Amino acid sequence: MTNSPPAEREAELARNYAACEALLREKDRDGWLATLFAPTARRKHLHALHAFLLEVMEIPGKVTQPLLGEMRLRWWEDALAAREEGSQQAHPVADALIDTLDHCSLSQEEVTAFLDAHVADLYDDPMPTMAALLGYCDRTAAAPLRWSAQALGAPGDGRALTEAGTALGLLRVLRRLPKGGAQFLPEDLLEAHGARREDAAAGAETAQLRAAIAVLIERASEHFDLSRNAAREADEATRVALLPVATVPLYLRAMQARDFHPFGALRDPSPLRRQWRLWRAARAGL
Template sequence: MAEAAPASDAHYAYCEALLRERDRDLWLACLFAPQPARRHIHAVYAYAIEASDVRARVSQPLLGEMRLRWWSDSLTDEAVESVRAHPVADALLDTATRFDLPRAELIALADAHVADLYDDQTPDLATLEAYCHMTSAGPMRWAAKILGASPSPVFDEAGLALGLTRILRAPPGAFYPADLLARHGADIHLDSPGLRAVHADLRHRALSSYESARRAAPTLTKGHEALLPAATVPLYLARMIGRDYDPWRGVREPSPLRRQWRLWRAARGVGL
């Protein structure tokens, strides 16, 4: 396979613009990373956003599977001209080569998002956690590697907290595990004490993972900045507590100022 040319500055700039438009908190979190590494972290998260957006961009699941398969194939055969013409794919492949990112994990993220295309209920909590590890913790691990950090469970805990919180911010749906629904006698289509108990279980799991990451963060010698996307998790979870909270309406977002303040404090505190 011929060695591909480095990605262009324009393609990296496209990744940053995409991140800033689609997830401003995540873009702000990346600002605390050292400048030389920042563009590469943008590429990683731009890829994660592209994969997560597939469901909203297709009219039927098969088309979504084809799109996700394109990403998987692109990570295997990067010399194809059409692949390098895609700005996010080009920047991602350049970053993956420079920092020896695990291609199997990159592909696993795209494969995991196939579950987004269908309304099949997640069978159990372990399956949901595996999904979060691939889709939310994966980019954190890759950002940490770009920053020169050694592998650590702290990135998986922070990523799990972030992934579960993202699911809880949306109305109840197929990602609520069937084993928890059965345990509480809950119906995913009905607001009930049982469904709220499932919501509470997931919220407690997210908070537990966040606290584990927060306690372990000071032990890291490098890569603290990779944890920052999870810094706003407590703000969202705190808004999900109380009898008047309605999971069907989703969580009301904390103000941009509060989220930015939380990110700044976490960055100054070296961790979460």
């Protein structure tokens, strides 16, 4: 796509940002509602970031082979590389994302690390250690929270964002278990409880496996509590960036129930409960 005159370019960007908002509203209504608490002038940048996250997280479900998924991830890297040449993107989310990176001075290296980390979603390679899993959570969940905070004018380096991202990343791993995500259970965690990955892959809920998964649930809860405590001292922009994590406790409480089956379908909390939790967090903090 060639460079457009300023007026046409502005109209084109407006359409692309609108497409990002529409995508977010359709596929992640909770995330879209969270953006409504951001200042109007900066809201479009959150739409672009969240739409990009959706595009990347949906890749595993859209491909039949890991290599095809890697090709899609590499396409995003190529789009970011073209940014340095001043090229515009025909893809509305990519174009809005690049404009957001430019206007908000976001790190292209962190976005590339985010894409690289998501390669793990495409393969069955086991997560070796808990430390490796936490690193994965930081690159895939905490980093986007930091970008959102920066897009809202905050430094984006507070502990609240890192802890919240860890809680969110662990929750995503736990919610992935019924859909064949056993490879994300760390080897050292399974060994510590005498659990077998083969049982996890088969969805067999052994006592050892339930004990290992209970540790992940507890760790997610602990990180959320740390984030909530740190958020009390955070600036307003950071607190708004944290809002997409506000519903995490609703899922964790369901997972801490005695009748929770880690390899069974987990019913989402009702939209009303999620919206109430979001509104409350916007008013009183996480």
